[in-house]
Amino acid sequence: MPEPHTIAAIATAHGPGGVGVVRMSGPAAIIIADQLFFAKNNSNLSQLRGYTMTYGTIHSLPSAGKRRLDEAICLVFRAPHSYTGEDVVEFQCHGGAQVLRQVLQAVLDAGARPAEPGEFTRRAYLNGRIDLAKAEAVMQLVTAQSGQAARAAASAMGGALSRAIEEIRQSLIPLVARIAAWVDYPEEEFDDPQQDQIAAVLAESAVRLSELLRRSAADQAVLFGLDTAIIGPPNAGKSSLMNLLAGYDRSIVTELPGTTRDTVTETVQLGNVTLRLVDTAGLRDTDHPIERIGVARSKTALANADLLFAVFDATQPPDLSLLAPCDPARTIVIFNKIDLLPSTPPPLPDWKTVSMSAREGVGLEALTAAVESLYQTANFSPDEAILANRRQAQAAQIALAALQEASFALAEGYALDAVSVCMEDAIQALYQLTGERASEHIVDEVFRNFCVGK
Amino acid sequence: MYDVIVIGAGHAGIEAALAAARLGCRTLVCAVNLDSVGNMPCNPAIGGSSKGHIVREIDALGGEMARAADACAIQCRMLNLSKGPAVHSPRAQIDRRAYSEHMKTVLEQQLRLDLKQAELVSLRREGEFWQVTARTGSKYQAPCVVIATGTFLGGKIHVGDLTYEGGPDGMHAAVLLSSALRELGVPLRRFKTGTPPRVHCGSLDLEKTQLQPGDKEAVPFSFNAQEPPRQLVRCYLTYTNQETRRVIEENLHRSPLYSGQIEGVGPRYCPSIEDKMVRFPAKERHAIFIEPCGIRTQEMYLQGLSSSLPEDVQQAFLHTIPGLEQCEVMRVAYAIEYDCVDPQALLPTLEFRDLPGLFGAGQFNGSSGYEEAAAQGLVAGINAAHKVLRRPAFTLRRSESYIGTLIDDLVTKGCNEPYRMMTARSEYRLLLRHDTADRRLLPYGHALGLISTNRYAKFEEKQKRIEAEKARCQTTMIPLSKQLNELLQQRGTSPVAGSVALIELLRRPQLSYADLAPFDPLRPAFPQEWMATVEADLKYDGYLKRQEAQVREMNRLEEVPLPRAFDYHALRGLRAEAREKLDRLRPQTLGQAARVSGVNPADVTVLLLALKKQEMTGDVSRETI
Structure with a gap:
């Protein structure tokens, strides 16, 4: 070097x-x-x-x-x-x-x-x-786009996540070490490990991790924003919506269907969430070669998006087949142009529905509330431990799956060899989460806390 | 002129010498005392948790330990039977004199092998060869040398404040070889271990102890055993008490460990009784197992009472223990300090990274235990022979063996105290059951030339029949019967409403393969152990698949070689600690690098990116995170 x-x-x-x-x-x-x-x-x-x-x-x-x-x-x-x-x-x-x-x-x-x-x-x-989780937090702080994101990163840098993960690890390691001592030192006559105690710790740890993961969707939305695709039939008012959100005319708005032939991106703030908007070419079968490329890009944007705004013209009967590829958990159906209707149309069953008039600027608050409720970002607390990136969320997911397998093995009546291997996988994943290594911790714990000898 | 010289005829030296000679090398093995070949200076037992696995792995690779142990066993037990099939572990009490004699005979009868009593006092390079010199003047040369000196090297005995130069079991130490090794730049350090007293059986009141019988059906270590080992003796169990604690605590100041007289690092996992008293003050009693040292001797080994307190204190605390009140000590407990190497100086073949042709094995490499020593001896002997014969290096993966795990731990992570194997050290332990050691390793033993074609054919036949039986269990239906549902209810598992697949019942942890015999008339007559294999394979199928998936994942890293001349210092993004460790250890694969202590997952990612970049551009420098 x-x-x-x-x-x-x-x-x-x-x-x-x-x-x-x-x-x-x-x-x-x-x-x-x-x-x-x-x-x-x-x-x-x-x-x-x-x-x-x-x-x-x-x-x-x-x-x-x-x-x-x-x-x-x-x-x-x-x-x-x-x-x-x-x-x-x-x-x-x-x-x-x-x-x-x-x-x-x-x-x-x-x-x-x-x-x-x-x-x-x-x-x-x-x-x-510093450990990797803290380093990542500082990097986020450097690039944080909103005040809340900055506070959350500061909290992670202070070690809120590292501490939360360490607490879970510290409840698991003594149990695995206890099993190891019991297996590897049969001559020391350790009592059989208490299965109900193991089950309780597994359940408790799983709850904590699930809670972290459940919050992580909201955390990610606030910290990094959401890739948001606006989809819908041609001339439903997608570009008008985009312009409303962006606050100025970004897309070319005409009465002519198929005007938007390319995906257009824009970063806007909606409530406490940053949205990276992709306005898409209207999804329709077309022979026009340039428009066709636009349609293909729209489909890609749809597949990659965290959030979909499916815009329909409320004055027309909606073609619901457009919603077929959409996931209700990350889609908001928007009935646009309600200024042209005598009354608000009823919401679509099973879908989060917002009625608005993009051109008149009506319904923006309802849309904000819908996004916040979909991602639960209103409850986002920047001072709690958060999983701040995909790497961390993935490691937490692996740890949770391993804990659930350990619980399953225990409940099914498998011997503790299977249970302890699953628990070690969980511990390993939790060390990965904070960027550390697990290898010697259990053996060290055996020697520290158990009286074994010849 | 020899091909391979082995220094030491303990458990490591024996396997190294036999493997080299059996692979066709002219082999010399030297020992300080030929009456102590394969000596057991500590526990008169082989096997135990994870160690039993290692012995069976040695057998599958064509080593000798399992056969010798079966021949000299005097009591056998399968440990951990309630703790899951992965950790079932065979253990046997051994007649230690018979074992030593057995091993000496095997060495003497081995073609191409010379066994000599000689303390070697120098080791140096002579052109293409290593030359060793015996204290009595003889010189021997060979391209490869395996150092398996156990606790002899620079040995020093401690009994209370008494200290003298000495090897194990009253033999003399090898004191001159250490300086020769230091001159070669071998990084030596001091470790210590200890052993409990031996007492005369006739002086014990065994009525006051608990009887520890052997198993009804003894499982041999060797997959090739023709008959089960013998069950000839009993062991006994007693406990220390508060009076024992008082005697020891009052005399702690006379222990060399607490007076600072011992500089060597002792193992945390086998502390002396005085260590246990100090470290675990709340523990009211400690178990003491009384084990016979053989069938023609009255000497009894007291497991759990290792000590380096003075002789009079040993007497005093022994007499506080029920059954030992009148005991006559035959051998005093002692601690021994010895020179050993930092195993991080070794390659996974156990050859010194910087001293081609020189290998280390056993306690010399910082391990502890006869089984761990024998395993390393086998691998070092094979690799020494392969070097002479210009054959490829032989190493085992962590995912296929405890032996691979042991050696990888030693050379990659190093050890700060004598290293003892534990099942907990293997992350893949569900795949490493003792009963599958042949399935995992015997094909290697055969490919090496250490397992005969005849034996290999028998192995293949066994595997074929086990697989066929597993397939049969998948397709066999068991008809509904009152007796079946009675059994299910009695075992606390849900009854069935109609005929049911045998496999479905076998997967239930509450039911064993043997339980279902009355409902499964077409099953073949299998030996007990084959049934255990079928049962564990089927019952743990989900967990085995899970671990196999992890192995595949890990093997992607194992298969990425790291160039020997990799410039870690030019790599941006590696943490300082990782850079320093990788530069020193020069791991051979990315997988090995990932296990070096001080290298974290992000460092591995940096390495991986650098290797990818190098692949594309031929340049590894200037990589950033």
Whole structure:
């Protein structure tokens, strides 16, 4: 590995604030800081121990005029005892975007390079300072689109997910270790493991994981938004809906069926959920070659979407065959153009139905409520443990399936060899979830907690 | 001039030497004392949980341990019978003198094998060969050497504050070889283990103990056994008490472990009795098994009482235990410290990564136990011979054997204390039942040339008949009868309304294959063990398929080779710890890399991406997460 660069960035939020921080990490962090920072007590940063701070002034390099930029407190962290695991220096300045930019420029002039988004965290992960779940949370924080998403990521970085998963693991590991000691040390005459106790722990763990997974659909919707396809027969008002949601004329709206020949994408905010809208060419059989490509793309969008808006012209009898490929759990049926009708049409049985007039802007609140109820995003709590990406959700799913198999084996009367193997699979998957390894934990637990010997 | 030299004739050395000689190599095996070939300086027993599995695997590969154990067994038990078929484990008390004599005879009668009493004092490279020198001056050369020194290497005995150089069982240590190994750059370290006292049977009051009889029907270790092992002796069970605890606690300061005199790392899983008292203060009593050391001796082994306390303290605490009040100690308990290697210096063939032609096996590699030693000896011996014969390396996967699991754990994860096998160490243990060791490994034994064609034909016949019986169970219908429903109700499982498929009944955990015999008149007459195989295969079918799917998943990683010269330092995205470990261990496959401690799943993904990129561009550098 080549010697890593020393990186630097403004570590506090943009905009006016009390204190602004410029952070550096890397092997040259202290040397660079020493060229710019002059301590009041004349101490030299390279002689400071880790976890110490000193007060002084920051100046630009002599080549840049050695101008006094700000008064600051300088914090020194020494590898590996820092956030990144490298040498880290932080300048706590008086703030002001202008001053911070000048300090950062001075640091860059002295040999650091600008940090990429999330690079401090990546280094922390690579140097073994944080686990994968936390690193992923920070990456989300960097890219979070909404305030809630940012809070959720901050909560995950604080370890809410890692703690929740650890609690489940810690209820399973002692039981598996107990079974292992009982099997591998028959001469120690351990009591037979209590089947009802195992069953209770399995059930409890499964409930916790199911709860996490149940919430994860809502979590993902809030954190990442939903790929949303607008489908429907030609001229039902799909583009009008899109324009309503986007707030300006994005699609070309004409009276002529088949005007939209390509999929159009737009990111909009509906309540607390971000929707990535795909307006699609109307689904109809067509001979027009360009329109045909559009129809094919629509079908793809439909298959990949998290959420479908199926738009029908309320003034026409709806062609419900369009709904055949749709999943009611992720589809909202929209009866459009109700401004042209004397009364609201009845909802479609088994489908979440919203009546609206896209052109008149009527029914947007009902649509927002329908999305929130479909994904239960209204209950989203950013402070709870969340499964924040597909990788984590998949690992939780595997763990849950293994726990259910263990419960089944136990209930059916299989011997504990089958039960313990399933439990170990669950533990393994939970370690995968937080990006750790499971291998030695059970054996270690046996030796720690059971008296075995010759 | 030899092809293979084996240093040590313990359980590892014996299998290494026999395998090499049987594969056609001129083989020399040297031991400090020829009266202690295949010695059992600790427990007079072979097998036990997971160890019994290993012995049967050794047999399927053409090793000797199972046959010798069957011939010298004096009491047999199948352990864990209530705990599931995957963990059923055969164990046998062994007449240890008979075993030693048996093994010596086998070595003496083996073609191409020389057995010599010689303490080797140096080992060095001479051109293409390794040269060893005996203390008495003889020199021997061979392209391959297997080190199987057990606890002899740099051995040091501790009994209380008494310390002296020595090997196991009163033999002298091999002290000069360690420095030769250090000069070669072999990373040696100190481990320690211990053994309990032996007492005279005539001095025991066995009325105060519980009788531990053997099984009515003994299951042999060898798949080729012609008759069941003998059941000649009884074992006994007694317990320590609060008085034992008091004596030990009052004398703890006289234990070398607590005075800091022992520097070696001892195993957590077989602590001495004083360790147990300190670590588990709440435990009121500890089980002590009294086991005969043979049929022509009065010596009894006291399992559970390993100790390095001084002799007078041992006397005192022994006399607090029911049945042992008047016991006469014949051999004092002792702890032994010895030199062994960090097994991470070895390849999965057990050859040193940086010393071609030099192999390690057994306790020298940091393991513990006769069975673990023999398994490694077999694999090291095969690979040493194959190197001489220019045949491909022989390794076993975790998913097909405990032996593969053992060696993979040692060379990939290393060990910080003597490594003992446990069923819990195998993630695939449902697939690794003791009764299927032949199905899993005998074809390898035959392909290697260590299993005769005749024996292989018998094996194939057995498999054919077992598979046929499993197929029959799938298609056989059992008619409805009053007796059948009575049985079902009696076993607490739901009755049937009409005729029912035999397989459906067999899948119910409450019913055994034997239970259904009266309703299944067409079943073939099978030996007990074949029936057990049929039953477990059918009953656990779902779980076996589940594990097989996991094996397929894992094998995708096992089949991705990692280039030996892979530049881990040029790879961005690997965590520092993973990079350092991978660079040092140089795993041979992605699967092995995934098991290195300190390498996490994300690191494996980084490796996988880098390999894919290398495939496409021939360049592995500059990969990022």
